[in-house]
Amino acid sequence: MSNNTMDPTMAPPSARRVGRHDEQRLVILVSNSKGGCGKTTLATNLAAYFAHQGQSVTLLDLDPQQSATQWVRLRADPRVESLGWPHDEPVSLGRLREQLGRAQDIVVIDSPAGMDRHTLDHVLRISQVVLVPVLPSPIDIRATTRFVQTVMLAPSYQRRPRRLAVIANRARTRTLMYEALRQFLSSLKIPYLVTLRDTQQYVQSMSSGASMLDMNDARFQEDRQSWQRIGEWLQVQRHLIRSMPGFH
Numbered sequence: 001m002s003n004n005t006m007d008p009t010m011a012p013p014s015a016r017r018v019g020r021h022d023e024q025r026l027v028i029l030v031s032n033s034k035g036g037c038g039k040t041t042l043a044t045n046l047a048a049y050f051a052h053q054g055q056s057v058t059l060l061d062l063d064p065q066q067s068a069t070q071w072v073r074l075r076a077d078p079r080v081e082s083l084g085w086p087h088d089e090p091v092s093l094g095r096l097r098e099q100l101g102r103a104q105d106i107v108v109i110d111s112p113a114g115m116d117r118h119t120l121d122h123v124l125r126i127s128q129v130v131l132v133p134v135l136p137s138p139i140d141i142r143a144t145t146r147f148v149q150t151v152m153l154a155p156s157y158q159r160r161p162r163r164l165a166v167i168a169n170r171a172r173t174r175t176l177m178y179e180a181l182r183q184f185l186s187s188l189k190i191p192y193l194v195t196l197r198d199t200q201q202y203v204q205s206m207s208s209g210a211s212m213l214d215m216n217d218a219r220f221q222e223d224r225q226s227w228q229r230i231g232e233w234l235q236v237q238r239h240l241i242r243s244m245p246g247f248h
């Protein structure tokens, strides 16, 4: 049973999960300094992707707006649970680790816009993979470039580089606007995973606990393929992390 109905911050760690080795767990951070670029959309669709793969997922919702938590409640899917964060409590490493101790093997972290460097460093510390959604506007692209630099300069990243990937969101066409970002990323060898279509289906899904992965309609086949690509890339990262000691 999911613990959606309980206060997510107060749920006691289940005995089954205590003592689980960290290397079994995949922690995916979805982040960008910009608001509205698709962090929650990415986090919720990813959770649905893993649930469809038969895996249990914990969405760790660090955003005080709690949109991801709300989506989990609406979804009422036994494979998807949420863990929140006390409204007035700063993000600390100890508390993050405590939350991880309660989480499933797949953890997707939805983060708020504008996390300070200190908070970002803590969250990076517990994450193995960072996914960065970006919108096709010059302001968003510039902000994302700076954000990627901030991630790479964070002490925890410097100590141990994370797997990073950027996802272009709400693109109507393969816009030239992304070219500068693409060049910057390729100079850093950061993959540019997919371009997600701009479609109202994402807005509707978010408000009803659904996801693009639940749409069997042929109209959304291209979109489902995009999620498949993101999911497969993540599975490869998970495999690499597991098979290379000291890598994650």
Ligand SMILES: Nc1ncnc2c1ncn2[C@@H]1O[C@H](COP(=O)(O)OP(=O)(O)O)[C@@H](O)[C@H]1O
Binding pocket: 034, 035, 036, 037, 038, 039, 040, 041, 042, 067, 169, 170, 171, 196, 197, 198, 199, 200, 201, 202, 203, 204, 206
């Ligand atoms: N690919 C997309 N197509 C259409 N609408 C989208 C898409 N991605 C996100 N949205 C919508 O844009 C708004 C902001 O997205 P959201 O995921 O909440 O961003 P963030 O969490 O970064 O603030 C939401 O209303 C969401 O439904």
Ligand SMILES: [Mg+2]
Binding pocket: 039, 040, 041, 063, 067, 110, 111, 112
């Ligand atoms: Mg959000």
